[in-house]
Every structure is written in structure tokens, then in C-alpha cells.
Amino acid sequence: MTDILKAHVSINVRNVERSIDFYRRMLGIEPSKVRAGYAKFDVLNPPLNLALNEVPSLDSAGALSHLGLQVASTDDVLAIRSRWAKAGLVTRDEMKTDCCYATQDKTWVHDPDGNEWEAFVVLKDNLPETADAASCCSNGVCTTASA
Incomplete structure (x- = not known):
């Protein structure tokens, strides 16, 4: 079996500079790469390659929970x-x-x-399989709409 070095998450953002500031503060590290409309954070613990891609607009829902x-x-x-x-x-x-x-x-x-x-x-x-414990993220218990 092949070892996985780290997880990779790529997020579309409206303003890469604003997002760099947020993730710098959230993760407590500097980005490892910054280009026009792009930034990458290499997090050591947990191993994560986080990429930020600037796009002109975001879809209203998207696939990300x-x-x-x-x-x-x-x-x-x-x-x-x-x-x-x-x-x-x-x-x-x-x-x-x-x-x-x-x-x-x-x-x-x-x-x-x-x-x-x-x-x-x-x-x-x-x-146990109960309604309360099953799919909280789909009924809004563990996520809320952002302002």
C-alpha cells in the first residue's frame, strides 16, 4: 500500500490576500507559496497541503460541507x-x-x-443509529449558515 504523505484541500476564495491573513492567523504559520491569485500552506501537524485559489465568484452552495x-x-x-x-x-x-x-x-x-x-x-x-447522532451536519447542528 502507498503511504499518504498529507491530505490536500483546495478552496476557492474571493480574495486571496484576505484569506491568507485568515489562514495565517488560524493555522499560526506563514504560507509556503504565494502567487497572484494563489497561496499554499504546508501544515506539519496534522500533515496538510492547503491551497487557496482566487476566483471571481463563488457558487451559492458548492460541494464542500x-x-x-x-x-x-x-x-x-x-x-x-x-x-x-x-x-x-x-x-x-x-x-x-x-x-x-x-x-x-x-x-x-x-x-x-x-x-x-x-x-x-x-x-x-x-x-447507536438515532436521528440525533446520524447526520447532524445535514440538519444544521454542526454547521450554520455564514453571514
Whole structure:
């Protein structure tokens, strides 16, 4: 089997400079590459190649639901929330929430184009198949419309 070095996420953005500022503050690192209408962040932990591509307009819905960073503990979630808040980002918490057949603690931020990022820990996995735990992201429990 081939080893995967890192995940890659490419996001369309309306203003690459504004998005660079957001992701610089959210991730706490500088972009590894910046070109006209393009930026790339190489995140070491977790391994992630995040690309930002400037486009003239964004489709109203798109295929992307949200993006996330899974961590080991609630303390890690709270530490990330604290770092994001100190960087001037608006956070939203969901603690002890049932989502995707698991109980999780999470905190959220929106990027300048409305893409939602969560930092989360799974507290209890494999909950029974119930409406409350099944598809929270499709019914708006773990995501909200951006302003």
C-alpha cells in the first residue's frame, strides 16, 4: 500500500490576500507559496497541503460541507479555540454534542468566504443509529449558515 504523505484541500476564495491573513492567523504559520491569485500552506501537524485559489465568484452552495482538525483531547480543542480567539477569529463552541454517530467536543471558525473549520475530539464513538447522532451536519447542528 502507498503511504499518504498529507491530505490536500483546495478552496476557492474571493480574495486571496484576505484569506491568507485568515489562514495565517488560524493555522499560526506563514504560507509556503504565494502567487497572484494563489497561496499554499504546508501544515506539519496534522500533515496538510492547503491551497487557496482566487476566483471571481463563488457558487451559492458548492460541494464542500466543512473542514476539520481532529485532536486528541478537549484540552486540545480549548487550546485551539484560545489561539484562534487571540488571533482575532470568532469562535463557536459545541460541547458534548452528538454528531455523525459520535459524541464530540468542538469549536468552529469561518474563513472570509464562509468555509467552516472545526477543531474536534471524539469523546464516544459508534453511537447507536438515532436521528440525533446520524447526520447532524445535514440538519444544521454542526454547521450554520455564514453571514
